[in-house]
Amino acid sequence: MTQLTSVTVKGVRWTYLAGAAGIAVQIPYAAAMARLLTPADFGLMALAHLVLRFAHNFAQGGLRSAVVQRPSLTGRDVRVIFALALTAGSCSFAAIWLIAPCATELLRGPAELTSLIRTAALILVFMALGAPATGLLSRGMRYRAIAFTDFFSFVVGYCVIGISSALLGAGVWSLVYGTLGWYLLQALLPYLMVRHSLLPLFDVRAMHEVMRFGGKVSVNGFLEYLTEDFGKLVIGRYVGVTAAGLYDRAALLASLPLQQIQAAAGKVLLPAFSRIQNESNRLSASYADCAALTTLVLFPLWAVIGASSEQLVALLLGSQWRGSAELVPILGLVSALSLVTQFSGTLVEAIGAVGRKLVISVVQLLVLVAGTALALFLGCGVHGLMVVVLASQLVKQALFHAWLNRLFPATRRPVAEAYAQAAGLTVLIWVALWSVQGALEGGCPVALVLAAKAATAGALVLGCLRYGAGLHGVRVARERGLLPGKLSRQDLKEAC
Template identity: 75%
Template sequence: MTQLTSVTVRGMRWTYLTSVGCAAVQIPFAAAMARLLTPEDFGLMALAYLVPRFAHQFAQSGLGSAVIQRPSLTGRDVRVIFALALTFGTCSYAAVWFLAPYGTELAHGPSDLTSMIRVLALGMPIGALGTTAAGLLSRGMRYRAIALTDLFSFVVGYCVVALLSALHGAGVWSLVYGQLGWSLLLSLLSYLLVRHSPRPLFDVRAMRDVMRFGGKVSVNGFLEYVVADFPKLTIGRYAGVTAAGLYDRAALLATFPLQQIQQAASKVLLPTFSRIQHETGRLAATYADCTSVTTLVLFSMWAVIGASSKQLVALLLGSQWGGSADLVPVLGLASALSLVAHFPGALVEAMGTVGRKAVIHLVQLVVLVAGTAVALFLDGGVHGLMTVVLVSQLVKQALFYVWLRQLFPTTRRLVAEAYAQSAALAGLIWLALWYVQQTLGANSPAALVLTAKLAIAGALVLCCVRYGGRLHGVRVVRERGVLPAALRR
């Protein structure tokens, strides 16, 4: 095992440990907040965050990725990037302040939505203060520090602040306060760990050089944002705030565990890919290995979440959220496909070839917009819109597969096998959980049914890990030393 591989494996362990910790906190937190707030509150928050998220892509401008990806980085470069981050963060906040009323009108939201948008936008200048420091932490592969910072800022800055605010009757504003607390604490801790020069340097030539790469990353981030939040805006505009709230909580249940896997891995893989950006053979092998592992993990998790959606909603959110249960399976599959595509996206970003990535996202957006128009014309409702989201993700997945097959022809068979093996395992898990549901009957307590399903799913996964040596994803985690020794025998 090379030194880079060893560092990467340790980084994976730390980031996944953080993901488990975040999930352990997020699940009871989400259950508590679902009982303290209403679907309308979550719908308002979901709609209010659309405009700041839109502007966030320009506020960041790919600067964090530029810090990681650059072959060499001097103290002067750091000061230039910090100056850019402050400039974009401040300008983006000012733009959102003026655009907030138009965002409210576009979403057909109440007047309070404008104030929420403006307050949430404070997260952009706050986040700008930590962008450079976070990039330096990733570039230095300080994964333990990153993991602990992420966990602490999420638990204290977001969950504690939001929960205490909700208990004191802040309503939907408790979510706003939690979001700002999270951004502030994360930026502060990241800077304290790095302590780079706080003096911005406004060198136009150096700024232009940074933005050649960062601007392309920003465009990709913008397109990803539009694709991710377009359904939420459409539902809020045409189905109402309550429907948007139901969609938002369904998306949380369907995507949160999967996103934890993706976010943890992406924090490790972009720095790793950047270190070997000119070694085509190693990049090809890493691409095949990542695809094999991520498809196996994410598709299996989707099967568990999708097949248990009714029990998860009933136990975690409560009876008032019953409308979310039917959306979880489709949203989960779309999320799994999106997150699998994130890894080849990170690979080409590390190589600096992000132009065609933007084209793929643009094609996906065209499919999404055209499909949404058709769904609205046919009065397909929320389920019709979810089908369109799934189709757009399939198109994106196919385009990435074709492109990466051209870049790395030797990976063609391994990647195709990875998808087939993962789909087969996900189908087996879903079938087993469906059988459990049928055996226990519709009148059984939700807690009993969910416990039985999780037990069966856990047993199947352990058998797969222990005896599934023919699965490429299992072989990879064994060879890389990711699994405990007892499971590698």
């Protein structure tokens, strides 16, 4: 195992540990807030986030990625990047402040939405100013520090500030205060760890050089925002704020564990890929390995969430969120496909090939807009819109694979095998969980049904790890040191 591989594996372990801790905290937080607030409150915050995400990527300007991806980085470069961050953050905040009333009218939201948007827009400033420090932590592969920042920021920002505000009767504003606290700590803590110069350097030529890469990342992020949140925007405008809240909580429940896995791995893979951006053979092998691992983890996990959606919504969110349960399975599949594709996007971003990534995002957006227009014309409702979102994600997935297969021809067979193996395991888990529900539903409490499903899924996964040496993802995990080389019966007993 090379030194880079060893550092990367340690980074994956740290970020996954932080991700697991984050899930352990986020689930009780989501359950508590779902009972303290109403669907309309979450709907308002979801609409505010739609507007903020409009400027989200331009506020950061792709600066974190630029810090990580650059072959060499000097103190002067950091000052230039900080100057860009200061400019981008300030301009983004000012733009959102000005367009907030128009955005409220476009989304057909209440007058309070304007104040929500303007206050929450401070996160754009925090995000931009924190980008250089966060990028320096990632570039230095200081994964333990990144893991600590993520976990501590969430606990203090959302759990302490958010829940305390909700208990004091702040309503939807408790979501704003929690979000502001989280973003502020996400910017402050990395800076305290790296202590880069805060003296901005407004060198136009150097800033232009940084923005040649960072600007493309921002534009691509903006297009991804449009494709990811287009459904929420349409629902909020044409169906209503409450429906947007149900959609928002369904999306959270469907994607929470999946996004934690993707976010954790993404923080590790961009620096790792950037270090070997000129070594085609190693990049090719890494792409095949990532495809095997991500599909084998994300798709079966989606099966567990989708097949247990009714029980999860009933226990975690409560009866007022029953309408979210039927949206969870399809949103979970969309999320799983999206997150698998993001690993491919991380790879092409690391090698600087952002242009074609932009083209793929544009094609996906065109499919989404055309499909949405057709669904609205036919009166297909929320479920029809979800099918359109899924179709657009499948198009993006196909285009990425076609491109990467041309870049790395040797990966075609192992990647196809990885998808086939993950699909087989996913179907097995889904059928098993539905069988459990059919046997227990009606006479058993919801908690018992969910526990039985979790036990069944756990047994299948442990059996896969113990006897699935032929699975590409399991083999890669063992070779990379993410799993023991041989899982014994004693290991299984201890896990159970």
